[in-house]
Amino acid sequence: MIRTTRVCRALVALTALIATAVACGKEGSPPAKGPAAGELPDYQVVQGFQLPSSPTWERARKRGHLTVGAKEDQPYLGEKDPASGAYSGFDIEIAKMMSASLGFAPRSVHFRTIASANRETALQNGQIDYYVGTYTINDLRKKLVGFAGPYYMAGQSLLVRTDENDIHGPQDLAGRTVCSAAGSTPYQRIKSDYPKAKLVSYDTYSVCVDNLLTYQVDAVTTDDAILIGYAAKVPDELKVVGKPFSEEPYGIGVPRGDNALRFALDDALEAREKNGDWKRAYEATLGLSGVPAPTSPKIDRYQGG
Numbered sequence: 001m002i003r004t005t006r007v008c009r010a011l012v013a014l015t016a017l018i019a020t021a022v023a024c025g026k027e028g029s030p031p032a033k034g035p036a037a038g039e040l041p042d043y044q045v046v047q048g049f050q051l052p053s054s055p056t057w058e059r060a061r062k063r064g065h066l067t068v069g070a071k072e073d074q075p076y077l078g079e080k081d082p083a084s085g086a087y088s089g090f091d092i093e094i095a096k097m098m099s100a101s102l103g104f105a106p107r108s109v110h111f112r113t114i115a116s117a118n119r120e121t122a123l124q125n126g127q128i129d130y131y132v133g134t135y136t137i138n139d140l141r142k143k144l145v146g147f148a149g150p151y152y153m154a155g156q157s158l159l160v161r162t163d164e165n166d167i168h169g170p171q172d173l174a175g176r177t178v179c180s181a182a183g184s185t186p187y188q189r190i191k192s193d194y195p196k197a198k199l200v201s202y203d204t205y206s207v208c209v210d211n212l213l214t215y216q217v218d219a220v221t222t223d224d225a226i227l228i229g230y231a232a233k234v235p236d237e238l239k240v241v242g243k244p245f246s247e248e249p250y251g252i253g254v255p256r257g258d259n260a261l262r263f264a265l266d267d268a269l270e271a272r273e274k275n276g277d278w279k280r281a282y283e284a285t286l287g288l289s290g291v292p293a294p295t296s297p298k299i300d301r302y303q304g305g
Contacts, residue, residue: 041280043096043272049103054260056129057102066104068095069114069122069131069253073206075229076286078133080113087111090225091250093281094151095132098252101268115203117183120144123255130265131253134223136185137300146258146305147251148265151278153297154223155244156186159230161212162239167219169242173197176218179208186222189246205230213237223248225286232289249297256305266299 051057060066070087072080077089096106114122119135122128123145134154137147158178160167167176174196180187182201190199200217202208208220209230220227224244231238252269254261272278273296282293 040093040284041097041277043100043106043277045100045105046103049101051102051260051264054258054264056126056255056258056261057264059126060102060104060129065108065110066099066102066129067110067112067127068099069119069128069133070095070111071133072113073204074134074226075233076289077226077229080111088285090152090282090285091132091134093285094252094278095130097272097277097281098130098132098265098268101271102264115183116181117203119183119253123253126255129254130261134226134248135251135253136223136248137251138185141253142302142305143256145256146254146262147300147302148254148262149251149269149299150249150297151252151269152225152250153294154225154248154250156189156221156246156248157224157227157244158241159209159212159220159222159227159238160218160241161215162235162237164218164241167241170194170197170221170245173219177216178219178221179211179217180221181205181208184222185246185248190221209238223250225250228289228291229286249300259305262305263301266301270299 070091071078072087074089078087078091079089080087092111096109099106099109112128114128114131114133119131120141123131137150158167158170166172170190170193173190173194175198177198177200178190179200179202180190182203187199187201190197205220205222205226208217211217212220224240227240231240252265254265278296279293287293
């Protein structure tokens with residue numbers, strides 16, 4: 001009874017984003033949690049900015065706003081308020097400051113939720129202008145899209161229940177059920193490097209977390225930045241264990257071949273790191289989890305693409 005009550009209480013806390021998910025056992029996501037709008041940084045818009053060599057930027061100029069792909073269920077990173085439709089989190093702030101650097105008012109950005117498995121397609125089809133949502137840069141993806149950044153260095157880790165004492169790292173996953181997002185780098189790593197784990201996947205990590213809380217899976221795996229946010233929501237129920245076992249450089253996804261946009265975003269990231277916007281954005285969002293701001297990673301201005 002005590003365990004059931006704790007699980008129910010945790011699920012209620014984690015299902016506030018879905019209006020209909022107010023009772024235990026229903027699918028849901030973590031509630032939007034973060035600073036009030038007045039506590040977020042203001043990003044100075046670059047006046048008279050022009051980037052005619054970027055077809056993506058030109059289309060955005062003609063429509064009058066940028067359309068940016070994002071996540072909606074990642075605490076402190078990318079969350080969507082079900083009542084207002086507003087997005088918040090560190091990734092959202094990165095997207096807004098990039099908008100300001102490209103000459104568009106941050107408040108004009110149109111965010112669009114895109115699942116991990118659909119990111120490349122959304123960029124290739126022009127559904128979004130760029131994507132900011134815990135998007136790991138790797139060589140395989142560079143064949144499909146371009147990347148600016150990285151703007152943050154994460155590492156794959158494990159989220160378990162606080163009453164779990166036998167999982168301390170990926171070496172302990174044999175025979176255990178592990179959940180991750182379909183199409184994600186963490187999913188592929190567990191599949192290839194730890195084949196004895198029983199791997200399941202869903203479109204979103206929030207469903208994985210719900211299943212963890214209801215004892216349907218033994219662990220959730222993805223980047224530590226994401227897991228820290230979930231654990232911070234219900235610290236009595238969830239914990240992050242072990243040390244990160246990968247390096248996950250988060251980049252801004254852009255249409256492949258639009259190097260003008262990619263390099264402009266690289267310039268913007270460097271400028272926003274130097275003027276303090278990057279750190280202020282972190283402290284107002286992901287920093288609320290209690291993890292201090294790390295050093296921002298060096299920009300990789302790779303050639304080609």
